[in-house]
Amino acid sequence: MIAVAEQQQSMAVIVDNMIFPLYSSSDCPIMFVGMAPIAKDGYSYAKFNAGKIKENEPFLRAPASDDTPHEFYNRTWNSVTVAKFPSVLPPLPVIDRIQSDLHVDGQIPTLYFAANQNDVDTMHNDSSSDISVLTNMTYLGLQKLKTLVGVEIKLSGRASRSDPKLSYNIKIPKKSDLFGYRRLKLRSLSTDPSYIREQITYDVLKSVGLPATGFSFARVFINNNPLGLFGLIENYKNPWLKNEFGGGSQYKRGILYQGMSFGEQLKLDGPSSDLSYRGDNQTLYADGTYNIKEKPNTGNLSDYTQLMEFTRFLAEAPTTSADALQTWQKFIDTECLVRNMAIEILLGFADGYTTTVNNYYMYYVTQDQRFLYIPSDVNYSFGSTIVNLTQMWNGNYYKYPGMSLNRPLVQKMLDVPQLKQRFEDILINICKNLFNINVMNRRIDDLISMIREDVLWDKSLARVNANTPEHLPDRVPAPIDLDMLSEVNTRQLQDNITLDMAVKGPTGYASLTGVKEWISHQSGEILAYLNFTA
Template identity: 25%
Template sequence: MTTRSTLLLGLAFLATSAFADMTYYVVGYPDTETGSFGVQIDNNGPITKLVTSSSTFPLWSILVPGVSATTPYKYVKLDPAGNPIVFESFTRSLAVDPTAIQTAYEVFDREVTDMKVPLVPLVYEPWEMSKTKIFDDGVIATIHLTGDTERWEGILKAPMEAQPMNANFRYINDKLVHSVDNITIAVSGKSSMEFNKQAIKLEFDTKANQTFFSRPSIKLRSESSDPTMIREKLYIDVLNAVGVPTQQGAWVRVFMNSKPVGLYLMVDDIGNSFLKQTVHHGDGGVVRGSLWQMNAPEVDRQGDLKYLGPTEDTYPKDCYKMKTLGGNPVTAPMTQLIQLMKSLEDFKPLEMNGGTYWESLIDVDGFLRNMAMEYLAGSWDAYWWSGSNYFLYFNPSLGTDNPPKGKWQWISTDFDGTFGDGDPTDTLTTYQAYADFSKHDRPMITKLIMQSPDLNKRFEQTLKDIVSYAFKPEALFPRLEAYEKMLEKDVAWDDSIDRSGYPGKTNAWT
């Protein structure tokens, strides 16, 4: 009876796998406009040419009848006559799913389409945010742009003076193709412009019903200073593990007019949509509060939150930039932020209970977790060290009152200068000696973390929690190793792109 059951199961398996019709999909760019791709079924078997269209390129596909999902296959780059030029160096198979009738949207010469990336252990309850299809940790998607070649070359050759341009946009991950015509492209960032690989911002016109999965704009981070291209994403991963609202990120390959631009980390652009999708968990009914972006354009001019008086004209505009007005008067948009800085000025850490004083003003836990990460990861281009690269958001839905009176939330950004990348120190010292405040004070650190006994105790406990669960080799190395395997070919591809005709620094990594 057992033998008969086994035989029947085997026949059932063959029936579902041996006579299926399989559709194969691959993303790829041929060497010429009339070149193409094919799929070779079974080792040394016949090659079937794949097809594409103006609405799917660079995604190619073909249905091959009578093929099992378990049959090995590989993709082949073809010349205009259909002759093979390049075979993939490995063999693919869908043996894990013998009932499959199509492949994922695979990428030519990339063995892994969806890497299973180990999770970073949670330290605290994760911050709930709306789900999206575009930030998948294990998938490197493709962004295919088409636009005026001369305009694009002009942007790359003179990024400091460049004006935005329009282009058509196509996003392809392992499951979907999403196309939007006539979006806006601009260079982005400040220090990234020092390199010959530019950071990019993509904007979608919501008034014209353009959409990119609820993101009206996204940023493509060039990671020009990081040879691994992993640091910024890993920092985001740990921020997720400590339960604070933060930008999400995923890697993408970017092409303009079928020419390689490079490998980028695609991240949220912090603005109104980010507040809705991330901070307010996708709830569009929440009236958004005031959002401010802080930077340090020079060493002596920082978004340090020092109180400079009741009037806005005393605060440097390039250090404090309003992103959303919130509940402030149009004629005095800085009102709430100045009130916060005045509260910071008035706080006497040795005379007042820090928790009692600050719990009604800010999300204390979120602030301490962000500062703990700045210290642990050596985030030297952030608030603790530089008074830069963060946002403050007055979240009207926070607070214990009914209705809530609102609190300020700390939102960190720009994590390229982390984990030793550009760090001005050779070794990480104690947090008490991590930064020198004698020449330029940053009172959120000196008053709350250094001088307030109860908040200092909470900060040290936060440090202990993070290093006990997430910030340690056994928690981060498995994820790092998965990222390394996932990115290996694409980082090499990015390094191979000739950018010698563009201004800026070139990193000669090998």
């Protein structure tokens, strides 16, 4: 059983009204073990102080004839069945993803980090710095327990470092892994009071056959301090590319570029990662607006040359000539591109390529000798926004925030008749077969039912970020709306949106619709704009 026993407290299991002590396991201090007979009626866990029950679970667990799994204190369930989204489009041929138990639907594992508390406090007290803390990480699944030594944990994100609840990067040492992965992220979900936006976004990406991380929930502790409910995703660092495109075996990895908007310093009067051509000098791209996330593991160039060559193509790309589509396909996987751009519009990515030229990757697939577009960090989706909501969900994708600015990848794509037609066909297909309440409702409801108790627990916890939210800048790049940005901060601090409000809507905030509210409105408006009737 997993729980935190405070000082002077002990844990026990109550079986048919008889008390049996539990002891902290040598494998993990928040896991308690012991012996008790098989229950006739049921059993529950309790916390004791000075021999008296201080707190006990207000429900009975069903009798178990075998060893109990790693149950979490005060949770009425161990594993649930969660409906899945249908597969709408086949996986892209380039995908060869490993089979892994990292993300198990219907379960929430626990991650426990044992570390020097002074180091942890230093990291949390200086959230603007890149401070790594060395830990031993224990994974507690329902049946599995695994401890990894020498795991580095540090804060992740840029603007999110001022959020009360922080996000983290995990780096597992070489020759160790967690179900095949070494680089992971713990997403705080702090901008999303529904807690499910990232989950269902990655579900949709999988349903339409696109490469992306998986997602699952995790309960996180550092030492005996519970940090709360997080989203566990894969970081696009080695061995992710091998795991996603090479089946986990020997793989000729290409270069992976990351779009960083206006860079770490937010130089609004300078260039951005909009994929504009800057000239025939690769160093012009090395200004912080792009990042080399992964270098190739072969003799291919490991600078910005290939990105430069792609932007030159994009600047000169044919649109209406007879060979336009064929030419595009030499430089980029166009099916991957149009699927991703359709998803950006449908799901309302408010901090993606089209809006803020942010949170995307361009991966050069050496086997195909062309680029692949990969999205990332999708918390601003399904009506959680930092840009104008009215423009996002009026159906006319040409009015989508950012479309009036310089966004050559999507704008030139829509100038190619075959790609525009494919884009609109995909919009209709996804709206008909996935992106509507009739299809999505059951999985959403199942997920909310699964996390409801953990959300209450998460909201009850003290936050560890010692820094107050930073003041908003006087200027932000278009189409970001300062009022929306301010409101996102306000609703995080006030924390007054219930789980059901966040799912169903309305929320009372201009920067946040309900998840279901977004789906119903956006799918209807898109189909109306495209003159589609069932």
